[in-house]
Amino acid sequence: MFAPHLIWNIVSWENEEGGQPMTAIKHTLQRDVFTPNDERVLCVVSVWKAGKKKKNSFLCAAVATEWPVQVSVVKIKKVDRGDQYKKQATWLLRDLALVDGKDSTKETAEFDLHFDKAYKWVASNAAERNGFIACLWKLNHRYLHKKIDFLNVGESLLEVEASVESHNISPGEDEEPQEDYQELSTREETDVECLMEECDSAIANAEAFAEKLSRELQVLDGANIQWIIASEKQVVTLMDFLDEALGEVGHIESTLASYEDMLRSVKEQMDQVSHSNQLVQLSQANSRRLLQEVDYLVNQLNLSKGHEAALTQGDLATSRGITACTAAAEALTQCMGVNLHPGHLKLRAIQEQQAKFDGLKQAFSKRLACHLNKMFIHQGNSVGSGGSAGELSLPKHHQHHRDLLPYADLLGWLKTTDSSIYSELAKVYAQMLSKLYEKEIRNFLDAAKQRILTSSKEGRRLAVQVGAGRYTGSSSSLNKLGANTLAGLPSTPGHPRTLATSPPSDVGIMSAPDQDVTERSAFDKVFEQVLAELEPMCLAEQDFLCKFFNLQVLTNDAPHSVESELDGAIQSRPHSLLTGQDFPRVDAEILQRLMAEVFGAVEMELASLITTGDRLDGLNSLYMLVNMSHHVLTAQKADSTSFLSTTLGNVLVLIKRNFDRHIAGMERQMDEAKVPKKGKAGILSFVTAFEEFAGLAEAIFRNASRRGELDKAYSKLIAAIFVSLEKAALESLKTPRDVVLMENYHHLFATLSRLKIGCLENERRDAKREYTEHLHAYVISSLGQPLPKLNEFFEGVEVRVAQGVKEDEVGYQLAFSKQELRKVLREYPGKEVKKGLENLYRKVEKHFCEEENLLQVVWRSLQEVFIRQYKHFEELIARCYPGSGICMEFTINDMLEYFSIIAQSH
DSSP states (O other): OOOOEEEEEEEEEOOOOOOOOHHHHHHHIIIIIIIGTTTEEEEEEEEETTTTTOEEEEEEEEESSSSOEEEEEEEEEOOOOSOOOEEOOOGGGGGOOOEEESSSSOOEEEEEEESSSEEEEOOOSSSHHHHHHHHHHHHHHSSSSSSSEEESSOOOTOOOOOOOOGGGGGSSOOOOOOOOOOOOHHHHHHHHHHHHHHHHHHOOOOOHHHHHHHHHHHHHHHHHHHHHHTTTTHHHHHHHHHHHHHHHHHHHHHHOOOOHHHHHHHHHHHHHHHHHHHHHHHHHHHHHHHHHHHHHHHHHTOHHHHHHHHHHHTTTTTTHHHHHHHHHHHHHHHHHOOOOOOOOOGGGGHHHHHHHHHHHHHHHHHHHHHHHHHHHHHHHHHHOOOOTTOOOOOOOOOHHHHHGGGGGHHHHHHHHHHHHHHHHHHHHHHHHHHHHHHHHHHHHHHHHHHHHHHHHHHHHHHHHHHHHTOOOOOOOOGGGGGBBTTSSSSBBBTBOOOBOOOOOOOSSSSTTTTHHHHHHHHHHHHHHHHHHHHHHHHHHHHHHHHTTTTTOOOOOOOOOOTTTTHHHHHHHOOOOOOOSSSOHHHHHHHHHHHHHTTTHHHHHHHHHHHHHHHOOOTTHHHHHHHHHHHHHHHHHHTTTTTTHHHHHHHHHHHHHHHHHHHHHHHHHHHHEEEEEEESSSSOHHHHHHHHHHHHHHHHHHTTTTHHHHHHHHHHHHHHHHHHHHHHHHOOOOOHHHHHHHHHHHHHHHHHHHHHGGGGGGGHHHHHHHHHHHHHHHHHHHTTTTSSHHHHHHHHHHHHHTTTTGGGGGHHHHHSEEEEEEEEEEHHOOHHHHHHHHHHHHHHHHHHSTTTOOOOHHHHHHHHHHHHHHHHHHHHHHHHHHSSSSOOOOHHHHHHHHHHOOOOOOO
């Protein structure tokens, strides 16, 4: 036999007729739809789609007789109006996710089946709906292991059987029962075959075969009883053996009980021994722990006699003594920094040792501070190693730095152990060294100013005034060339505004054309030498302060090394005593304050030098602006917050103010410029001054990385020139306005084209446009002078034509008849025209200056315009006096010859 393989289907079909009994419908469906497909219907329910027009349908549960078991959903409708049905849609039962009963508390005919989407149904009555849901519930438990969810369904419908697979789906349903079948083994099959062979008559006579089997069964039962009776004696013997075994078991139990009592006593004794051993081990462990603690405290809190001697009596003046003191200070720091348990601090020995360490620390700190104070005072009163005589250079402090750098580790120790003494030492160092640097920088800049003054005429004049007592002062009398110049400069942390110099006077704002350029070059070299000396000095001191005072400062790039002459061992020394945390921000503030105190005179002295150079020649600010901008950019790349960067930035602000003042002076002179009352106007002085300024500025700024200030100055000056040119042209008495503007705009255009200044490209085009417009205007105004009557006659003709008179009728006008035209033309024979052109040339020549050489340009323009006018007159004669045969007394070739002869003769 074999188990049937079922395919479950949920089928729906549409039925337009109703009223048939459900049993009859089920029978019809089974016969017509499911039997041909080897399927069997389990339950049927009459439904229609919710929310739509009522159209009866049926849902059925069916099972097939083939393996494997599957479940589907099919929609069947009735064909036409007969009794034929067909499937319309099919779903598998395993695809059913949810059965929604809508309401579990009251009777309702609605329910939903959720496959790939929700299908909403309404049953013909609640009983059919409940029966169908109960059928789905049982199928779910039996074949799908409760995979389907049931929502809003009453508990009475959801009956759960203990083992759904071992029972029928429903006692009243027509489902095939579960069969208890067990397959015969091979031996059983063989025995059955032998029995069948021996009993061939069983097939023909079953009753005889059954009787025979019964007799044989009785014979076997009798043999079994006889065998049992025969084995009774063996049973008695077995019982005797069992009684004897029970006695032996009792004896063994008593023996085991005695052994257990003995073992209990031994166990108690071993427990006592184990407890004693634990106490002994605990005591030993405590002893070892105590010994370890004692060893730890003795080793960590023990400062050798040599280190104590170095701290109390070590020689801080020798290299060996400094090394010993450094090692001793490090050992003391390690002893004082030992991590102790709070209980250790209650020990008297620990308290005494800590008091001893504290005393050693204070004593050594005071001794070290006293020694370093003496060295600072000595260095403050000494002088660094300077350059050769006659050289403009600052003294070097490499030897001073070399003497102090061996103490850097000890300063780091002081920084972490006694910050108050560390701060006092930094303050003393700044006070002592500031006096030394102030004296050296003042002498250096005085020498620089003296060299500048002796190399210029204006400087020699000021030097004479100084010698005559007009300027009085202390070490540098030229510091009083101005006061309050830096009043508006920003102050920096630890670097207050202490400088105030006055702005220079207007002397030299507009340099004379014959100003010696070599004097400016000499000033530029001196100024660059000053910066080249000051910058390494500041960087060297800053690098030394960072190393000596153990300042961990974060910069943009690696610190600039200026200690190349120092011993390699000193530069590469390990900072072993820097055990505290790094505080870059605090260290940066300390470094700023130290640098500001040590180099407090740098900004003031540089401002004095800048004021001197600006008073000698305002154009010196160009050189200073380029040089200082370059040095500021270099300093900012290294460290934008450093003292050098801040100081040079403040000085650059002063230079920019002087430069702006110089530009303002040029603008003021342009506004106040006057045109010469006698003679030609020519190229105005402020245009020439701008040409000189722009040429010098472009030469200076050729390789400059930043020229924003110069471009702004160009824009201001060129705007002032345009305004001043219009004003000067109106004030000119001897030279026509168009000539003044034409010559100066031409000169300005030529200057801008030659210098190729990018920011003035629009202004260059404007200058060319203005020059062209005024050239054309001047030519037009001069055009009617050689032939005045002829110009007036043809202007009148053009007026009549413009008034509406026909061109061929103009000759009938009395004032413009042919006779009048011939009369006017006779007045201008070739000789008369040439004479008029010569007079015009002499008049034009008086208006133009020789240096701009625009006379030939204007003369050539006059020639072109005169020829165009001649052709225009001929056209008017041809149109207004046709067939008259009238023509002018001279030809175009005659005119070209006249213009050429006049130009060559002059």
